[in-house]
Amino acid sequence: MNTSTSEGQQHPISLYLKVWVLLFILSALSYMVDYVQLEGLLRWSLILIFMFLKAGLIIAIFMHMMWERMALICAILIPPLCLLVFVALMVAESEYTLFTRFSFFS
Amino acid sequence: MTTQSSSKAQGLSGMVQDWSADKEAFEVPWGKAMMWIFLLSDTFVFGCFLIGYMAVRIAAVDPWPPATDVFALTIAGQSIPLVLIAIMTFILITSSGTMAMAVNYGYRKNRHKAAWLMLLTALLGLTFVGMQAFEWTKLIEDGVRPWENPWGAAQFGAVFFMVTGFHGLHVSIGVIYLTIVAIKVLRGHYEKKGYEIIEITGLYWHFVDLVWVFIFAFFYLW
Numbered sequence: 574m575n576t577s578t579s580e581g582q583q584h585p586i587s588l589y590l591k592v593w594v595l596l597f598i599l600s601a602l603s604y605m606v607d608y609v610q611l612e613g614l615l616r617w618s619l620i621l622i623f624m625f626l627k628a629g630l631i632i633a634i635f636m637h638m639m640w641e642r643m644a645l646i647c648a649i650l651i652p653p654l655c656l657l658v659f660v661a662l663m664v665a666e667s668e669y670t671l672f673t674r675f676s677f678f679s
Numbered sequence: 680m681t682t683q684s685s686s687k688a689q690g691l692s693g694m695v696q697d698w699s700a701d702k703e704a705f706e707v708p709w710g711k712a713m714m715w716i717f718l719l720s721d722t723f724v725f726g727c728f729l730i731g732y733m734a735v736r737i738a739a740v741d742p743w744p745p746a747t748d749v750f751a752l753t754i755a756g757q758s759i760p761l762v763l764i765a766i767m768t769f770i771l772i773t774s775s776g777t778m779a780m781a782v783n784y785g786y787r788k789n790r791h792k793a794a795w796l797m798l799l800t801a802l803l804g805l806t807f808v809g810m811q812a813f814e815w816t817k818l819i820e821d822g823v824r825p826w827e828n829p830w831g832a833a834q835f836g837a838v839f840f841m842v843t844g845f846h847g848l849h850v851s852i853g854v855i856y857l858t859i860v861a862i863k864v865l866r867g868h869y870e871k872k873g874y875e876i877i878e879i880t881g882l883y884w885h886f887v888d889l890v891w892v893f894i895f896a897f898f899y900l901w
Contacts, residue, residue: 604765636881
């Protein structure tokens with residue numbers, strides 16, 4: 574079955590084809606979210622769910638992350654979490670920018 | 680470079696062993712480790728772009744132009760929302776599939792199949808860039824500039840050209856990279872060395888696909 578050796582990553586092609594089909598379906602579903610014009614909480618939660626599922630499949634299967642050693646997985650996947658802190662900072666900052674624009678320019 | 684293969688350390692205790700032992704931590708070819716570290720840096724670059732986009736969009740006083748209508752195309756008298764972007768998305772996902780197969784055939788030492796799959800991947804990438812050029816042309820004709828556009832918040836154009844432009848640049852570089860490596864594979868330059876290079880090229884290509892997943896969600900659907 575799946576072996577990950579010094580020879581490199583060896584996985585059955587059928588697995589890649591299944592993931593490919595799955596990515597197609599997920600993309601079609603996220604497109605449909607826009608096409609049928611869903612609104613509000615349902616819209617953006619679906620967009621995010623499909624986005625994370627697609628990203629997870631690409632990283633785990635196509636980029637072989639699920640077969641790598643924990644040392645590499647942690648070294649690559651943990652640092653991007655810093656971006657979440659950055660997002661929080663910039664949300665606060667841009668809310669304030671909007672507030673000042675309405676206060677002084679309208 | 681050590682050649683001794685250690686037992687595959689599992690889970691977190693394995694990670695502690697890998698990082699505390701007096702040896703390579705990752706046990707992958709160094710080129711692959713370097714590519715991963717480069718992609719991590721690129722994650723921050725695109726992350727900053729998308730966070731910048733979020734910041735200007737939250738702070739925009741004028742309404743944000745609705746992507747559904749902006750990127751709609753009229754085909755056979757029917758206006759279909761986002762249709763070009765959807766096709767581009769499917770093309771990029773397909774190119775990721777062919778790339779994964781190329782990596783597989785490389786490790787099976789089937790270099791002709793691997794190289795042709797890589798060239799097919801590059802061709803799909805080129806199609807993507809071509810469609811993006813068409814999209815840019817259409818928007819520029821409609822009067823979109825980095826500082827203004829006919830539909831709403833002026834920041835829209837700046838974000839659009841920056842984010843899709845930088846991603847398109849990555850795709851273009853990827854096409855060149857894939858083509859060079861595919862030609863070298865065909866000529867048998869890696870017969871002695873092994874075919875990790877295809878996996879390393881593949882990591883870059885899948886990353887470009889991965890970034891598009893986020894751009895598609897946040898810029899085109901949000």
